[in-house]
Amino acid sequence: MRMKPLEAAKHELCVAVMLTHIQSFLLFAAVISVAFGFLGRRRPKDRIKYILWSFLLFLLVGIGIGWAMYPFSH
Amino acid sequence: MREEHNDASPLQPPTQVEAVPPSTRENGASEARALGIAFAGWILPGLGHALQRMWGRAVVVFLCVGILVLVGATMRGNLFTSNGSDAFDSLGYVADIGSGSFYFLGRSVERNGADVSHAGGDYGTRFLATAGVLNLLAALHAYEAARGRKA
Numbered sequence: 001m002r003m004k005p006l007e008a009a010k011h012e013l014c015v016a017v018m019l020t021h022i023q024s025f026l027l028f029a030a031v032i033s034v035a036f037g038f039l040g041r042r043r044p045k046d047r048i049k050y051i052l053w054s055f056l057l058f059l060l061v062g063i064g065i066g067w068a069m070y071p072f073s074h
Numbered sequence: 075m076r077e078e079h080n081d082a083s084p085l086q087p088p089t090q091v092e093a094v095p096p097s098t099r100e101n102g103a104s105e106a107r108a109l110g111i112a113f114a115g116w117i118l119p120g121l122g123h124a125l126q127r128m129w130g131r132a133v134v135v136f137l138c139v140g141i142l143v144l145v146g147a148t149m150r151g152n153l154f155t156s157n158g159s160d161a162f163d164s165l166g167y168v169a170d171i172g173s174g175s176f177y178f179l180g181r182s183v184e185r186n187g188a189d190v191s192h193a194g195g196d197y198g199t200r201f202l203a204t205a206g207v208l209n210l211l212a213a214l215h216a217y218e219a220a221r222g223r224k225a
Contacts, residue, residue, distance in 0.1 A: 017148040
């Protein structure tokens with residue numbers, strides 16, 4: 001039985017996205033850094049600098065917290 | 075001898091004093107406009123900035139909130155409802171409804187319901203909550219910009 005176009009579109013959207021921990025972490029850091037950069041700074045150069053710094057700090061803090069929790073997992 | 079014109083002459087009728095000074099009325103109008111912009115930004119992510127012709131910010135907020143909601147919902151994260159059983163559920167609902175109309179987009183995408191039995195579903199829940207909180211932050215930013223504060 002053929003699906004109606006709207007149902008077909010919904011069915012396609014229903015495909016589950018499975019991201020690994022590191023992929024989710026990178027996506028989260030990138031999206032939030034871009035949003036903060038645009039909301040927090042006005043000039044393009046300042047925005048780029050802010051986005052890169054924010055992204056780097058997200059990575060550092062995330063990996064740092066991961067390593068800090070590592071001993072408790074054993 | 076020429077008589078000087080004097081506004082404060084006792085012969086002239088006194089001008090009426092307005093009950094509300096114009097500056098107060100303007101402040102009230104701009105405050106109402108700012109609240110309207112914040113509300114619009116909450117309902118549709120990015121609209122608050124778009125109404126103030128901040129196109130770059132509008133597009134970025136729309137895309138960031140949209141990506142977070144879509145990824146969170148397709149990872150089968152938990153979209154809380156208003157009839158939560160405990161305080162954490164209610165807090166989750168407040169965070170989720172922060173994404174405005176995108177909350178309902180998430181619900182329509184997540185037709186099979188949440189599945190937090192695996193890590194992906196749990197990450198999805200965080201993505202959805204972050205989308206809502208980010209949109210609330212953007213709406214607050216639009217409100218401050220509309221009030222003329224540095225933004």
